[in-house]
Amino acid sequence: MLRVAVQMDPVEAVNIDSDTTWLMMTTAQERGHALWVYDFRTLALEEGRLFCRAWPVSLRQVKGDHVTLGEEVKLDLEADVDVILMRQDPPFDMAYVTATYLLETVHPKTLVVNDPAQVRSAPEKLIATRFPHLQPPTLISSDPVALGDFHRKHGDVVLKPLHGAAGSGVVRLKADDPNLDALIEIHAAGSRDPLVIQKFIPAVSKGDKRIILVDGEPVGAINRIPAKDQVRSNLRVGGTAAPVELTPRDLEICQAIGPWLKESGLIFVGIDVIGDYLTEINVTSPTGAQQLKRFTGIDATAAMWDVIEKKLRG
DSSP, X not given: OOEEEEEOSOGGGOOTTTOHHHHHHHXXXXXXXXXXXXXXGGOXXXXXXXXXXXXXXXXXXXXXXXXXXXXXXXXXXXXXXXXXXXXXXXXXXXXXXXXXHHHHTTTTTSEEESOHHHHHTOOXXXXXXXXXXXXXXXXXXXXXXXXXXXXXXXXXXXXXXXXXXXXXXXXXXOTTOOOHHHHHHHHHHHOOSOEEEEEXXXXXXXXXXXXXXXXXXXXXXXXXXXXXXXXXXXXXXXXXXXXXXXXXXXXXXXXXXXXXXXXXTOOEEEEEEETTEEEEEEOSSOOOHHHHHHHHOOOHHHHXXXXXXXXXXX
């Protein structure tokens, strides 16, 4: 039996039919592992020891009555726990970054999935630039001049916040669209982060593929098809999940990035592929496992626990 603490948003609010963290937890429970949940805001580093306030949980697949919380306990995240799943949703802000620093004080004595230092070093849209030969033309900048030059050079583009998630703030600008400067100003009024601008990939109309990799190996994929006349395919903003097969190009992309993911301790990862292009490498709280299991029978979370158990049992 492993002792597993899950750093997540409130478990009472999860959608048990679609949430990947839920599948990770129920799979762990089925294997006999003990589970606690906690909010990252309860992390406390005291005299070199990292603690949190946590609640033991018992889970069941019953909508509206899916969890029983036990009595609150204070966990020593080095002495009392074998595995921590870092699964709270972005935004990837300073609070998120600080949580990675805190978890780094116990990893790898307590295995944190994914490795907190690597998560901190791998913002989803930025880390994909590590593999420029796999990406569409991409620029990351706060400079209006550089962003404008890119728009004029490539014409049809997509603009998005660097640290956005679930399709938030993603817009398409065609070659003659005059709104780039205004959008840059709106973004700058609320954030000092750069923007990402990419050449538009027409193949997005056929879907944005989410491929799940476990310890660097692809286990399966789902397709996320945008609503009519929409550029965003994320399920949270109206995209529709559909089954899809991995293509030779998909496997080529996975083969190129897989060894680096494995070496970096990024055990559970979701990459986004549109047409022939890698657009994001998601390492914070990747989703899609429930849809993959529903379409194909493949349980990516079972593969994840196989890897974790092997690592901890030698």
